[in-house]
């Protein structure tokens with residue numbers, strides 16, 4: 007087992023395509039650790055891990071973003087943002103964090119967010135003198151907050167497994183989500199001062215009004231997506247397709263900045279990026295499957311949990327297991343395997359189910375942005391066409407911030423339950 | 437050689453066409469289903485399974501095309517620090533191993549198709565045999581392996597010129 | 601790893617130690633999980649730990665159809681897999697998806713599932729054709745409708761966006777009842793119910809409760825329109841390759857657990873109902889004449905099923921007869 011892991015890292019550093027780096031150990035594991043299994047399972051597991059309807063949101067948002075970046079719409083919005091916030095220290099970074107958080111929350115997909123917000127935002131931030139790894143790291147991590155703010159499939163799944171109210175989870179996730187966002191914003195503010203990132207001259211209100219008018223149709227996106235989802239007209243996945251329609255409508259019909267044949271060409275590039283990301287999800291699925299099949303988490307937790315751990319120890323061990331698992335396997339699979347192990351112990355230790363759920367969701371979030379196998383890092387590599395190490399470099403400060411908040415909430419899970427006081431709910435309520 | 441290059445160009449267009457049309461069709465289908473459900477109270481039941489089929493097509497048909505464009509994610513870093521010669525040797529090695537791994541995946545993909553064929557599984561709504569959809573798995577791996585073999589060949593040639 | 605270690609040592613009661621991999625479709629503590637763990641307990645006790653069981657809960661090795669594949673390729677040895685999900689591989693198993701086919705008397709349904717020749721003979725043969733032995737068909741309780749409005753007559757169903765399982769038969773049944781059948785992905789049901797993107801859905805009660813759908817729905821209709829059936833199955837080649845004694849032990853343990861499961865699911869349904877009653881959702885029992893009215897409009901679906909194949913026709917006609925006989929027998 008260790009040999010395979012070492013091999014994996016050697017291949018990684020020798021600059022093999024990551025697809026191959028992941029395929030080789032997956033194949034070796036299947037060949038040598040599950041010798042009784044018909045190898046047809048390889049294809050079966052690989053395809054079943056990407057054959058998910060909700061994953062369709064990713065190519066759709068990538069497509070919409072590609073259309074917007076190709077046309078002029080993204081610029082209109084970004085000009086408006088610049089005129090409003092460009093004169094504030096770290097303004098562009100904070101706006102990037104805010105839009106990524108908001109978009110991620112609504113779309114429910116951090117990968118889609120990296121495509122939709124990251125692409126135009128990053129390009130503009132580079133023009134303003136931001137370092138590439140900095141802005142990329144910020145976008146990836148802000149997009150990760152998506153899972154913490156409703157709607158969130160991770161929370162729905164956890165709620166179903168444990169009988170915890172999804173409504174409560176949804177509300178409880180908002181505060182940690184905001185704490186993380188605010189910490190990122192503060193960091194942006196300080197780094198802008200320290201690195202002396204130049205600010206734009208303050209725009210006049212006349213100028214702002216004019217760029218507002220020019221950008222007005224782009225506000226249709228949040229209205230369409232938010233409105234559509236919250237009024238039940240469509241699901242988050244369908245919202246992604248509608249944003250494609252709206253983007254095409256703006257660029258083709260209203261601004262006439264692109265032509266029909268451009269759509270065809272843009273769709274090709276969307277298709278490639280989808281393939282690059284999804285093949286990694288598929289091979290990652292094989293990893294998940296083998297690890298579950300061999301009951302690796304169960305045997306590991308058995309040894310760790312055999313002593314009589316305290317409440318804090320339980321939460322620390324639990325978070326660690328979830329974090330490491332979510333780094334390697336799909337978060338829903340990690341939750342399916344680990345929740346039954348940790349949930350009963352944590353509840354017995356007196357931790358509210360909602361707090362457990364939020365902590366688990368945080369690990370799922372963190373797992374997607376953490377090297378070596380963070381899905382969001384791969385997505386950013388594919389979309390921004392950047393080598394892996396460069397992206398990882400920029401992620402680190404945000405992961406540290408995230409970790410600090412994570413540890414804070416593990417030590418004081420009561421913070422998560424504050425939402426009850428805010429809503430005036432009693433302790434044992436609902 | 438000339439006809440081979442010509443064929444390759446045509447094939448590139450086909451690959452690109454498949455990707456593009458799949459993406460566009462999925463968008464139209466999702467929008468269409470929503471409109472149909474919301475305004476005409478009629479869902480398109482095949483949306484889900486065609487969407488999933490679309491994911492399979494995109495993922496595996498994109499493999500070869502992404503390899504052709506050199507777009508698969510790599511680490512970089514150490515690689516850039518190496519000497520020209522070391523890089524060339526490593527390039528040969530990486531392309532060969534990658535091609536072989538993908539050939540093995542093609543074989544496993546064929547086994548999967550065979551399994552589906554015996555099982556006779558069809559899609560739920562449209563009753564499309566699953567082995568037809570999943571044909572894209574071995575095809576995609578195969579095309580990607582060819583691409584790495586071609587790169588391997590190119591690197592070998594470079595090397596010969598270099599040492600002369 | 602346990603498998604390899606186990607293979608080497610010989611145990612007291614004769615034969616080699618084996619570890620059975622048993623996968624099901626549901627979460628920890630759900631009906632199928634209780635079943636699988638009960639089997640683990642019974643067989644491990646029966647054989648003094650010589651035959652061990654590893655239970656894989658739903659989602660850890662994939663979803664329902666993946667379980668069938670894993671069973672087929674020998675990756676797992678035993679599984680609980682619902683006929684409702686097997687229609688893509690065994691078309692005849694869709695018989696379990698036809699609403700209003702089974703009785704509104706649960707005792708009748710239990711008797712039929714245990715004794716039916718249509719299921720345990722004809723349908724079982726269809727499973728064996730793809731190398732799978734179904735030990736038993738059993739049930740996880742009545743299906744309920746939940747919705748954001750009252751649905752007590754076929755007229756109420758007009759234009760209601762009902763989420764159903766994505767199979768032709770079920771979709772068609774709901775369209776016959778006047779609903780807009782939608783096949784929302786299971787991960788999106790909660791959100792779509794919350795936003796009224798869909799109006800209602802059908803599921804066994806324990807699933808409605810565990811899925812937290814009570815939070816986002818106003819009405820729960822006790823319709824007895826359908827029972828949720830499932831099957832305990834094994835890989836034929838694997839099972840028949842076992843020593844006679846092991847086969848016998850496993851078969852006996854499964855029989856014992858299966859008998860137990862009928863009472864267990866009663867208890868689970870009772871618990872789920874208590875939770876639903878404590879919730880502020882309004883529970884409405886469908887009067888039997890209304891049930892008949894719904895049944896009437898859904899009848900053409902049986903014709904569609906019969907057209908599937910001659911075997912299907914034979915199967916449904918036999919099953920209809922068996923249900924009727926069991927109803928008269930138990931009515932006496």
Ligand code: NA
Pocket residue numbers: 110111112113114115152153154155156157158
């Ligand atoms: Na979200």
Ligand code: NA
Pocket residue numbers: 332333334335336337373374379380381
């Ligand atoms: Na991950």
